[in-house]
Amino acid sequence: MSGWPRALFIVLAAVAAPMAHAVSACSAEKLALLRSPPKPGEGAVLIDCHLTLQPTDVITRSLYFNHGAVSNGVQVDCQGATLSHTDVNADIPRINVQSYAYTLPDGSTEWEPTHDITIKNCRLEGNINMSGMGGQDVPAVKESSRTRADHTAVMRRRAPTNIVLDSLTIDPQDRIAIYLSMGVTGVTVRRSTFLGTSPSAVIYLDAEGGEHRIVDNQFKTTAPREVIAVDGSSDNLIQGNVFHTSPRGGIFIYRNCGEAGTVRHNEPSRNDVFDNQFLDPSGPENGLPHLWVASRNGNRSYCDDDAGFPYGSSVNDRDEAHRTAIKGNYFNTRTRAVMWGDGPNYLIDNIATDTGAWPGADDFGSTFVGNRAGSGPVASTSCFWRDKLPMLLRDGEVQDLDLTQPKKVSCAPHRLVCEAGVLKQRAPRCDAADIIERHFKCSVRGDNAGCEKALACGPRKRLSALKARCNLEVGGIHRDALSNAAWNSLVVDRESDVVSDGHCQAAAYDVASGGTQLLGTLPNPVRVGCREHDEDGGECRIEGDYVCY
Known part of the structure; x- marks a missing residue:
């Protein structure tokens, strides 16, 4: 950001950080000062107390929280009051929250940050x-x-x-x-x-x-x-x-x-x-x-x-x-x-x-x-969140599994439920004995039609996680890379020589290079496959793991 605001300056003050204190309501003297018109060079007031204004107040002094710990924890409720200015202080912020800079005995500078302030209405x-x-x-x-x-x-x-x-x-x-x-x-x-x-x-x-x-x-x-x-x-x-x-x-x-x-x-x-x-x-x-x-x-x-x-x-x-x-x-x-x-x-x-x-x-x-x-x-009404990988649940869907470890799916400490766009924690119901991990692979040589598999978990289980990698030319899959890949990812290890001729697919996801994240509940069965075009027939391979729960 060019043009650093001129009102934001650092003051090197005493050789000590300000001391924290128990915050009390602002005194009558502080309120009187705030309600008085500012004088040249005195356009701001340090707020180190809980401040409640009246709806009819028009405060023309700026509120400054720039002395570190003395303002920490302060609550300001204007109750509809106006924070304005006069010509004396029109060029400084109405509200300024700033860390306090002070000098240590060795001559270096330290900063005491101002924190935990609420300003409302x-x-x-x-x-x-x-x-x-x-x-x-x-x-x-x-x-x-x-x-x-x-x-x-x-x-x-x-x-x-x-x-x-x-x-x-x-x-x-x-x-x-x-x-x-x-x-x-x-x-x-x-x-x-x-x-x-x-x-x-x-x-x-x-x-x-x-x-x-x-x-x-x-x-x-x-x-x-x-x-x-x-x-x-x-x-x-x-x-x-x-x-x-x-x-x-x-x-x-x-x-x-x-x-x-x-x-x-x-x-x-x-x-x-x-x-x-x-x-x-x-x-x-x-x-x-x-x-x-x-x-x-x-x-x-x-x-x-x-x-x-x-x-x-x-x-x-x-x-x-x-x-x-x-x-x-x-x-x-x-x-x-x-x-x-x-x-x-x-x-x-x-x-x-x-x-x-x-x-x-x-x-x-x-x-x-x-x-x-x-x-x-x-x-x-869906819920998107991030842990070690992004996740998406639709309204009413639940997640019982911990998918953050690439090599092992386990029960999560909480059941996550999406309720009208809000993600909520519930008591766990997961049984590790119900988690089944499976491996798949599919390959083709000399055939532009490619190869396809349907991955299914049967009528009583959901296909809860999938990861797959593709080679869109001749060759295999890097097994260590697959083992360490994040769940719900689709990645191309090797592109087609003509990138646009290659397809690595899982459900509705299709990538020709790089990778993508599989978000949301996958169908059961889910179709995975690969295709690569060549004059004498394409070659490709897809391999991966999936979880039934």
Whole structure:
């Protein structure tokens, strides 16, 4: 993110970290100070107490949580009050959550992160910023990115975490409404409405951060670019939001390689985009999609500014955005709903006004399940989650097995049940004696028709897991690779000499190279097979294991 917000500065203070304290309600003196107009140089008030405002309050001093432990655990309830400003403090955030920097006896700097704060029921005329060590222009950040393999962990350890923003109405007044700087983790933004205009994104999730939750919000802000920027931020949940206007796109996921010479380490992977509505009736302009995974992939002039270091974007300018789960969304467009330049990704149960609005196949091994055309949103009742491998259950389906160990399927400690889109734990019912593992193989030489097998578990058992590998030329399967392969995967060990002439198939999945993840309940029986075309007849082999339970 270029143009580090000038209000986010690091102050090197006393030679000690602030001491935590028991949080009490704000005093009458603190409330009086907050309600008084700000003086030059005194535009913000440190909030180190539980703050409850009156609905009629108009607070023109900014709320700062920038002294580490003294603000930890604070609860703010505006009860509908307005957080505004005067000319004295119009250029600083209305809310600023910042780690506290202090000097150790040896002269080095340490950071005391601010954490566990809830702010709710406020009307904001302005913006919110959260910061740890600082942004890309801060020398300590740049140095860490170039010299430390654990840079992401360092940034996260020193940044705010576990902050809840609930039921806010924000008019950012031509600023980024919520800016979560480098390393910030665990911020929840829920049940809020965004109005007005922004000169950039509306919410910006910056590098080395993640694990944020952006849930059940209404986006009405006019922005000149995507509404939510996910820049080198991972493991985020963006769910249940309504994008009323998004002329330049809704959510873009990328990694801003090399900007300001700072190396980006964290890959913007494992982001979940569930049950959102993209309603802009005109759709994104100039062929832009509503949702773009790996939207840059080195397409910036400054990507080489971080060259020469053995980490992240210094080694590879691509976004490295992988394993994005896109489920249950509605896209009001016939042209470009979803694009991606990397993968694999999971496209599940989405609706667009035309199915040509999203990719139907790719070279990354992405998975496509249940996507369809429709004229409006329909609630998704399936459950997608990640453990050591992604899993999908339909409404009412259960999972009793632990499939996280490639070489051995066992009983899971809990029964997982999908109930109307919510994954719930129940007491286990699994008996290991009921788990049956079987092996299969099928091969053909000199026959373009290929080979096919039907794998069945009989009337009393379900085909609960499958893994298969294919050789689409002459040769065998790497048995060690098969043994160590993840369950519910389909992988090509060797492509056809003409890649498009090869097919490795399991149920509705068909890959010619790479691999894909088999999501959801498989049929019983399930058909597996391979085909390869050649002038004198094709050769192929498929081999694998499956589990009946």
